[in-house]
Amino acid sequence: MSEYRQREQSVTLSALPQEPGAGGQEPHEELLTLNFGPHHPATHGVLRLLVTLQGEIVRSIKPVIGYVHTGIEKTAEDKSYWKVIPVVERMDYLAYYFNALAYVGAVEALLEVDVPKRAQYLRVIHLELNRIASHLIWLGTSALDLGAVSIFLYCLRERELILDLFEMSSGQRMHTRYFQVGGVIEDIPPGFEGKLREFCAVMPARADQYRAILDANQLILQRLRGTCPLDADSLLQLGVTGPLLRAAGNPWDLRKAAPYSSYEDFDFKIPVGTVGDNYDRFAVRVAEIYESVKIVEQAMAGLPEGPYITGDRKVALPPRHELATSMEALIHHFKLVTEGFRVPPGEVYNAIEGPRGELGCFVRSDGSSKPARVHMRDSSFVNLQALSKMAEGSYIADMIATLAMLDPILGGIDR
């Protein structure tokens, strides 16, 4: 046997610390600190990780964030309440309906405005479509990280259908500003229901196809099964919620636990995992796509008649046709567009279930027409703290898979 072959055979791939000097080699105890990112295709944005490696094994991870910090919370303090909606939507740019609802819900609580039932159902339809779209991007980019390229194109194909629906209802494909304080900006147009039903018919079949591609693929399974698990207790200590917590077997979901926006009317299941490894994180999110389709179908079938925004003219714009005939309406319109509405002083923290976990919005009002403080408790920001706990002691390749399954959105982390 040649010297080279002997050396090759002496290399052990065990995750356990190696005996110094095993196989007559130099000890592989030396630590290497690797700068990973901020511009790296596997970091899902501009995330920088300082990774300390011992051979192929990750010994410590330090995330460095802030590269896309744009001061959105500060900007929000300088805008009237209804003008804040477009800026908060740009935080977590894959979950814009969720950001809008977290904020709008907090303002509605301060104002004590009731949202009409039809608006609540319309919100649920858009929220769940947004959840599917967010999970599709996650699935596509995660598969890219694991080396499967074609699935990304399939996922974006279905996401296009969702964005077409958003364009129909609001005129925008992303950052739609569809949710307003007190309801939604406009009723859904004719033809929306038909397109939505087409989508609901096609999506579960497509999700079956994704599962056929990924869930039956030995390479994907070996990358995911049993890698980087973390138990539910540690996740709760770290503040992790959402699919990551459910993958570890804790069925906590705010849509069930503390229903908002009429989620109690719908029949859906909460997918949970068992051990909390990367495979469970993958399986829980894919299963959520089916459940979201079920919610959308029920909300569309049971969509009640009635107004789509509150009739309180101090908060919501009057219908356009009234401006030509009613002086009152014109005054209200003018006041709302120029100054905005005033909100009684107080502080409210409003939490909803986003695609990545608890998405909370804290709004403090000082009685003026601009919020005195808007803070988003972004789930990615909190969940990122769990990465080092999950991935330390595993291979660097598993760290990439774990980061993909964590689904961080840097726009939300940095705000």
Place this chain on the structure above:
Amino acid sequence: VPDATGLELLARELRETKGVGAEGVLGTLHFRGRGTIEVAPARVRAVLAALRERGYRFLASVHGVDYYPQEPRLGVHYELLDMSRVDRLTVKLRVSTAAAEVDSVVPAGEDGPGWPTADHQEREVYDMFGVRFAGHPDLRRILMPEDYKGYPQRRDFPVGGEPVIFTYNERAAEGAGTVSGGAPTEPPQ
């Protein structure tokens, strides 16, 4: 918290708890169906530990507020959640800008295992408001650059107070960007 009475009872229980004491709880507020307990800054660890015993085991969020022009100006909010009763409670404290120091709730201590989730969030409060958390394992700026001066989320920090650095004002802008020296320099004639 179910109602104002329940919140008051909880506050009384806290006052009787060892480590918190009568002066530890400053007041309660029941607003829009949400309960808030205001505590003395020095007792926050004891209060959170006592509330953990009562089921509030999940710390959902830590965030800062600037109450300018009221005094004491800065506030830190801890949003607690009891997952079995699905009950939220806000613990709030106020500190002045001159003595903006609070015990960090991150590390484990004799009063309990700590709240590791507050690590990044306390760093954000420090970064944005300048509240220092004593005992925090790694208190550095998190979103702003590490050499940044000033605390941008304070209410007296102007929007647009950040000078835009061009080649001609590169030198002059260095060290500016704080609350007092925010005005951009004039371009050369």
